[in-house]
Amino acid sequence: MLQVTGLSKSFPPAHRGAPPVTALDSIDLTVPTGIFASVLGPSGSGKTTLLRCIAGFEVPDAGVIVLGGTELSGPGVQFPTHRRGVGIVPQEGALFPHLTVAQNVGFGLVGTRRTGRRERVEELLALVGIAGLADRRPDQLSGGQQQRVALARALAPEPALVLLDEPFSALDAQLRADLREEVRELLRSLGSTAVLVTHDQAEAMSLADHLVVMRAGRVVAAGHPGTVYEQPADVELGRFLGEALVLPGEIERDGADVRVRCALGRLPVGHWHGTEGRCQVLVRPEHVRAGPAAGTGGVEGIVRARSYFGHDALLRVEIPGLPEPLPVRVAGRAPYRVGDCARLEVTTPVATYPPAEAKGCLT
Amino acid sequence: MRRPAGRTAIALAAVAVAAVSLLPVAYLFLTGISLGDVVAQFAYPATADALAQTIGLTLLIAALSLVLGVGAALLVVRTSLPAPRLFTVLFTLPLAVPGFVSAYAAFSAQLTYAPRLGLVTSFGGAAVVMSLTLYPYVFLPSVVALRDVDPALEEIATCLRPGRWTPLLRVVLPALRPAMAAGLLIVVLHVLAEYGAMVQLGRSTLTTKIMAEMLDYGDYQSARSLSLVLMVLSAAVLLGTRVLTGRGRSGDVARGASRPPRRIRLGRLRFPVLVIASAVPLAAVGPTVFMTVRGLTGSARGTAVDWGQVGAALSTTLGYAAVAALVATTVAAPVAWWVTRRPSPASQLTERAVWLAHAIPAAILALALVYLATRLVPGLYKTWVVLVAAYVILFLPLAVASQRVGLDATRQAYDDVAASLGAPPLRTLLRVTLPLALPGFLTGALLVALDASKELTTTLMLVPFNADTLSTRLWATTNGESLDFTAAAPYAGMLVLLGALPVYFLVRATLRQVQLPHPPPPPRVPARIVVNSPS
Numbered sequence: 001m002l003q004v005t006g007l008s009k010s011f012p013p014a015h016r017g018a019p020p021v022t023a024l025d026s027i028d029l030t031v032p033t034g035i036f037a038s039v040l041g042p043s044g045s046g047k048t049t050l051l052r053c054i055a056g057f058e059v060p061d062a063g064v065i066v067l068g069g070t071e072l073s074g075p076g077v078q079f080p081t082h083r084r085g086v087g088i089v090p091q092e093g094a095l096f097p098h099l100t101v102a103q104n105v106g107f108g109l110v111g112t113r114r115t116g117r118r119e120r121v122e123e124l125l126a127l128v129g130i131a132g133l134a135d136r137r138p139d140q141l142s143g144g145q146q147q148r149v150a151l152a153r154a155l156a157p158e159p160a161l162v163l164l165d166e167p168f169s170a171l172d173a174q175l176r177a178d179l180r181e182e183v184r185e186l187l188r189s190l191g192s193t194a195v196l197v198t199h200d201q202a203e204a205m206s207l208a209d210h211l212v213v214m215r216a217g218r219v220v221a222a223g224h225p226g227t228v229y230e231q232p233a234d235v236e237l238g239r240f241l242g243e244a245l246v247l248p249g250e251i252e253r254d255g256a257d258v259r260v261r262c263a264l265g266r267l268p269v270g271h272w273h274g275t276e277g278r279c280q281v282l283v284r285p286e287h288v289r290a291g292p293a294a295g296t297g298g299v300e301g302i303v304r305a306r307s308y309f310g311h312d313a314l315l316r317v318e319i320p321g322l323p324e325p326l327p328v329r330v331a332g333r334a335p336y337r338v339g340d341c342a343r344l345e346v347t348t349p350v351a352t353y354p355p356a357e358a359k360g361c362l363t
Numbered sequence: 364m365r366r367p368a369g370r371t372a373i374a375l376a377a378v379a380v381a382a383v384s385l386l387p388v389a390y391l392f393l394t395g396i397s398l399g400d401v402v403a404q405f406a407y408p409a410t411a412d413a414l415a416q417t418i419g420l421t422l423l424i425a426a427l428s429l430v431l432g433v434g435a436a437l438l439v440v441r442t443s444l445p446a447p448r449l450f451t452v453l454f455t456l457p458l459a460v461p462g463f464v465s466a467y468a469a470f471s472a473q474l475t476y477a478p479r480l481g482l483v484t485s486f487g488g489a490a491v492v493m494s495l496t497l498y499p500y501v502f503l504p505s506v507v508a509l510r511d512v513d514p515a516l517e518e519i520a521t522c523l524r525p526g527r528w529t530p531l532l533r534v535v536l537p538a539l540r541p542a543m544a545a546g547l548l549i550v551v552l553h554v555l556a557e558y559g560a561m562v563q564l565g566r567s568t569l570t571t572k573i574m575a576e577m578l579d580y581g582d583y584q585s586a587r588s589l590s591l592v593l594m595v596l597s598a599a600v601l602l603g604t605r606v607l608t609g610r611g612r613s614g615d616v617a618r619g620a621s622r623p624p625r626r627i628r629l630g631r632l633r634f635p636v637l638v639i640a641s642a643v644p645l646a647a648v649g650p651t652v653f654m655t656v657r658g659l660t661g662s663a664r665g666t667a668v669d670w671g672q673v674g675a676a677l678s679t680t681l682g683y684a685a686v687a688a689l690v691a692t693t694v695a696a697p698v699a700w701w702v703t704r705r706p707s708p709a710s711q712l713t714e715r716a717v718w719l720a721h722a723i724p725a726a727i728l729a730l731a732l733v734y735l736a737t738r739l740v741p742g743l744y745k746t747w748v749v750l751v752a753a754y755v756i757l758f759l760p761l762a763v764a765s766q767r768v769g770l771d772a773t774r775q776a777y778d779d780v781a782a783s784l785g786a787p788p789l790r791t792l793l794r795v796t797l798p799l800a801l802p803g804f805l806t807g808a809l810l811v812a813l814d815a816s817k818e819l820t821t822t823l824m825l826v827p828f829n830a831d832t833l834s835t836r837l838w839a840t841t842n843g844e845s846l847d848f849t850a851a852a853p854y855a856g857m858l859v860l861l862g863a864l865p866v867y868f869l870v871r872a873t874l875r876q877v878q879l880p881h882p883p884p885p886p887r888v889p890a891r892i893v894v895n896s897p898s
Contacts, residue, residue, distance in 0.1 A: 057779050081782035088783040094776040098798050107794070108784030157785055 002054070002161055002193060004029040007063030009049055023049040024060070025217040031161075031193055031210060033068075036184060038196045038208035038225075042240070046217040047197045051163050054195070055088050056081035068160050087154030089167045093146040095138035101125070101149050102134040108157035124152040127186065144175045151183060155190070162187065164196040168203065180207055201241050205229060213237060231271040235353050238282045243314075245326050249281040251352065260352055263321040264288075264299055270349030280353040285314060285329040287348040290336070298345030301326065303336050317342055370705065376697035381713045384720035384756045390731035391587055391594070391723075400588040410572070414592065417568040420490055421554045421596075427494035428550045429543060431643060432501025433536075438640055440509040441535075442627045448874055450640055451506065455870045457647035458499045459862030461817035461834065463559025464855050465496050467841055468651040470563050471848035484565035492564060495647035497553055501546030506873050508542035509535065545764075548604040548718075555597055556724045559819040559838065569593045570724050574820065577726060590727040601718055651855060658852025672836070673853045680816050680832040680861070683747060687754035688812040691762045692804060694755065699766035704775065714763060721760040728753055729824040750825040754815040761814065762807035769803015806872065813865035817858055833858050 009024040023046040031037040041047040052058040054065055056072065056079060064074040067086070072079045087108075095104050105121045125131050128148040138146060147167055154162055167183075168176040184207050187194050198204050204211060204225075211225040221228045221237055232238035235246050249262030251269070253276055258269040262281050273279060293300060301317040304325050312332050316325035328344060336342060404410045435454045439447045457465070466483075469492050473483045482488045561571050569589055576586040629636055698717060702710040720728075732753055736744040743749055773796050781791040819834045826835050837854035848855070 055779070055783055057782075080787075081779070082785050082787050084783075085785070086783055088780060090776050090780060092776075094774065094780050096777055096780075096795055096799075097772070107781065107786070110785065153780075153784065159783075163783075 001033045001068065002029070002031040002195070003064075003066040004050075004054070005064045005066075007050065007053060007060050007065065009046075009053060009058060009060045022046075022217050024053070024063075027063070027214075027217075027219055029212060029219065029222070031195060033193050034191045035209045036187060036194045036196070036207060037210040037212060038198060038204035039212045039214060040198060040201055040204035041214035042199055044216075045214040047199075047214050048165060050214070051088075051165055051195065051197050054161070055086050055163055056084050085157070085160045086163060087157065087159035087161070088163045088165065089147070089150045089154045091166045092170055093138075093143075093150040093167075095141075095146055095149055095153075097138050099138075100134065101130075101136050101138070101141070104138070104149055105152045105156055107153060120156065121152075124156055125149075127155075128152045129182065143171050144179055147171065147179065151186075155192070160193065162192050162194040164194060166198050166200075167196075169198070169200070176203075183207075205241075213240070215240075231351055232282070235280055235282060235356075238351070243285050243327050245283045245322075245324065247281050247283065247322060248355070249279050249352065251276045251279055260350065263319055264326070264344065264346050267346050268349040269352050271351035273353050275354065278355040280356055282351045282353065283326070283346060285327040287346055287350065288326065288328045289345050289347050290315065290317070290328050290330050290334070291343045291345065293341035293343050295343045298343050300341060300343050303338055303340045303342055306336060306338055308332065315342070317344060319344070373697045374701055374705070374710070377701040377710065377713050380694045380698055380759070381716040381720075384717050384759055386735065387720065387723055387728040387731035387756070388594070390734055391590055391727060394587060394734070396584075396587050396591055400584065401591055404585060404588050404592070409567070410589070413567050413569050413572045416486075416566060417555065417570075417593075417596070419486070420493070420566065420568065421551055423487075423490040424493045424497065424554050425547055425551050427490060428498040428501050429547060431494060431498035432546055433505050433539060433543065435498070435502050435640070435643065436505035436509055436539075437535075438636065440506055440626075442636070443629050443633070444636060444640060445633075451874055452870050453641070453644040454502050455499050455866055455873070456644050456863075457496050458813075458869070459859050459866045460496060460648055460651050461559075461819070461858055461862070462493065462496045462553070462557055463563060463819055463834075464817075464837065464851075464858055465647070465651045466492055466560035466563035467837075467851065468654040468848060468855065471654055471851075472650045475848075486566070489561075489564035489566050493554060493557070493560060495643070496560075497550045498643075498647075500549040500553075501543060503869060503873055504542035504546050505539055508539050544604040548600065551600045551604075552597060552721060555593060555600070556820070558724075558726065559834075563841065569596075570726065570820075573724060574726050577730065578824075583730065586726070586730070590724060593727075594723050597723060598719065601715065648859075651859060654848040655852045655856045655859070658849040659856065670853070672831075673833075673857060676831045676833045676836045676854065677857050677861075679830050680834070683751060683754065683832065684812040684816040686747075687751050687758065687815040688808040690751065691755045691759055691811040692766075692808045695759055695762035695766055695807060696804075698759075699763045699770055702763075703767050703770040717763055718760045720756055721758075725753070725757060725818070725820040726824070728756060729821040732825065745825070745827050747827055747830070750822065750827070753821040753825055754811070754818065757818070757821065758811040758814045761810040765803050765807030765810060766800070767803070769800035769806070772803070773799040802872065806869065809865040809868050813862055816861050833861070 005028055007024050007027040007029075008022075010020040010022045013020050025046075027046075027050060029037075029039075029050070039047045039050060049058060053060045053073065054067075059078060060073060062075075065072045066074075067084070070079075071077050072084055095101075096107065099107070102118075102121050102125075105124055106117050109117045109120060121134065122131065125134055128151050130145055130148050130152075133141065133145065133149075138149070141149065150167070164183075168180050171179065180203060196204070196207055208225050211221070211223065211228050212219055213221040213228065215237075221233050228237075229241050232241060238244050239246070247262050247264070249260040249267075251272075252259045252261055252266065258272050259266050260269050260279065260281050261267075264281075264283065267281070289298075291298070299319055301319040303315050304318045305316040307314045310332050313330055313334065313336070315328045315330055315336055317328055318325045326344065328342075330336065435450075438444045439451050439454065444450060466489075469483045473480055483492060555568075556570055557568075558570050558574050561568050569592060573586045573589045573593070576582045576589065698714060702714045732749050733744065736749050777795050777799070778791050781795045782788075786794065816832075817834055819838060822832055822835055823838060826832060833854045837851050837858065840850035840854070
């Protein structure tokens with residue numbers, strides 16, 4: 001189990017006179033053994049610094065890092081990286097260019113007998129699906145193969161924790177999707193504890209058992225990916241995690257029955273911020289069902305744009321009273337064209353938030 | 364912030380190395396030179412002439428070297444010139460011949476076969492002779508840089524702005540700027556500091572004037588004053604090449620699987636280009652080789668060669684060069700590591716300080732070391748220790764520059780990964796950092812050895828009593844003994860053979876850039892959109 005408590009780290013300013021850059025501001029993080037955790041954040045949110053502190057590449061200013069009961073980093077304690085037992089898969093793989101694939105994977109297998117080492121390397125290469133490439137050099141491998149070698153290399157010494165630093169970001173979309181599925185299954189079957197750092201929300205959510213969202217050096221949300229996505233802590237987080245429309249509304253409460261009145265009608269509330277009166281309503285494209293204009297219920301709008309993805313399509317529907325078109329996800333074969341009328345109905349209880357500050361505009 | 368003690372130690376060592384290499388500069392100022400002394404020098408018209416001549420020669424030789432070096436690199440990497448690898452070797456060959464040897468050979472050849480011509484000793488002739496010996500310093504980095512230009516950039520440039528020369532002018536040449544700057548810096552500093560060749564070619568430059576003041580008139584005050592002028596020129600060059608380097612390194616942007624560069628088909632021009640390409644190295648090393656062979660075998664030779672004397676000079680030269688290379692490699696390491704791994708104003712300033720020491724003329728360095736040795740450790744004066752110290756200070760930047768290239772092959776990420784795999788720092792150093800950086804360290808050591816073995820100016824002033832190096836023996840023969848090169852031939856031959864060895868290693872490293880990469884990695888994006896532009 002990995003436990004990070006109150007971890008802080010700041011860097012000296014880039015220019016003289018500028019304030020120091022706070023990369024980590026009292027971070028808490030708990031990853032139980034065998035759990036795959038994703039740390040999601042925009043660039044500059046401090047997620048890579050967090051990873052580097054756990055690996056021991058950076059010395060934190062304050063806070064404690066405990067792995068499997070051993071304090072790796074804390075006041076007066078600073079384990080050097082090579083004694084931490086933490087494997088890392090860096091962004092571009094960082095395979096040692098002068099060593100073969102087998103030598104790369106075997107690098108961490110010191111103390112093993114030579115024959116045992118060879119067997120273990122072959123076993124690992126088979127595990128990550130590149131058996132037979134043992135004698136290649138890194139520059140003779142494709143990007144995906146390089147990442148597989150980097151993973152095998154990190155797993156070789158059987159680390160207590162595997163850190164993945166945006167390991168798929170340099171790959172093509174299709175390869176990336178395939179490889180991350182594979183990696184998740186592999187790590188799960190091995191029972192490894194892993195922390196993935198990424199700025200790709202789809203990647204973070206699809207892989208994680210436990211999702212942590214960071215912003216400006218702080219943890220702004222942590223929990224099951226479904227919960228974090230469906231009930232984001234604030235509007236900004238909701239927008240960051242996926243396409244969403246935020247519109248003004250007004251809470252109408254009748255005992256336990258909380259509803260919100262807005263441009264899309266009077267909607268049931270799933271996640272209520274707790275006060276009555278004016279509020280903001282977060283609506284996701286998949287929460288809205290589009291139907292023929294002739295039907296009843298919901299509101300009517302005009303399709304202003306359509307992005308076709310094959311399996312589905314995203315419509316942007318203009319609705320009277322809304323400053324921005326509403327994104328709606330429909331089946332790819334749904335026969336909507338730009339200019340068509342559509343009747344929209346919100347099918348899922350929505351999330352509400354306190355009204356936006358003073359200006360009250362929809363940004 | 365906590366900081367490992369090792370890094371502080373390395374930084375301190377680097378600063379100490381830079382400080383020692385700045386000793387000659389300190390000497391110039393500490394021995395009391397006023398601005399008045401410098402101005403007084405210009406009362407003599409000869410001084411102004413020498414300054415004008417120095418600047419003129421420097422500009423002309425820089426321009427010629429640039430054209431020859433970049434042109435040759437383009438021919439080898441980017442055209443269908445036959446046998447590009449052979450030509451890479453041929454174009455690098457002039458590096459094996461010391462400037463004063465090839466100047467002396469050219470002069471002797473003219474004296475022997477066309478005494479009235481006066482071509483070699485003219486301003487333009489001297490510039491051509493010098494350029495032919497110096498252009499490889501531009502050629503070698505240009506070859507490497509050319510290989511790194513991603514063909515995709517050129518294709519994009521052609522699409523955006525159709526035209527035959529667009530890729531060359533807009534993509535290739537700008538990408539070459541850092542290489543050209545690095546090469547030009549070495550060329551120009553060589554020209555400014557050259558003594559032997561300038562004397563042979565009958566040119567009067569600041570350096571020859573400084574040496575004359577010291578060796579002929581014993582006027583050290585004038586020598587120091589003129590040296591200050593020379594140092595200002597060198598400092599200007601250092602700043603100038605910095606501007607030329609520009610911002611943004613193309614290599615940093617993308618490192619995908621790049622295709623080998625496109626070669627321009629020469630077609631009907633193939634034969635004329637082949638002739639021109641062959642003429643350049645032939646003109647550069649031809650006279651030396653021809654005059655050496657003639658001197659060793661021809662009827663011109665009166666007495667037999669004293670091979671024992673040649674052997675003694677050879678072993679002395681080799682010894683000094685080896686020790687200098689070893690010491691330079693050792694002391695350059697902290698500077699190279701610091702500036703590569705912890706780039707900061709302080710580390711960059713330290714590296715520049717090393718270059719500044721390289722930019723002051725060798726003669727002044729020798730003077731400074733004599734001054735210090737006689738005052739601090741009189742026992743060391745006229746021993747090999749002082750001479751090796753001079754070599755180390757002179758050629759330290761070459762070691763630093765090559766080691767930086769080597770260290771660039773390593774990355775912090777590799778060290779980090781190695782540590783995460785349980786490797787303690789020493790194992791990381793031995794298994795990861797050193798193997799990657801070793802080629803750069805070896806190249807640096809070889810460059811130092813090469814330049815030390817053909818160095819003339821400081822060697823003349825500092826060589827121990829009763830000891831002779833190849834270059835001092837050769838120089839002795841130029842003073843009237845035999846102007847037709849016969850007496851010089853054995854030493855010239857040795858110097859060229861000695862120079863050929865480091866050249867071989869340099870070329871071997873460069874050839875990897877010239878040949879096509881073995882099994883090309885599978886393309887990531889199979890489909891490529893080809894847009895035909897109207898031509």
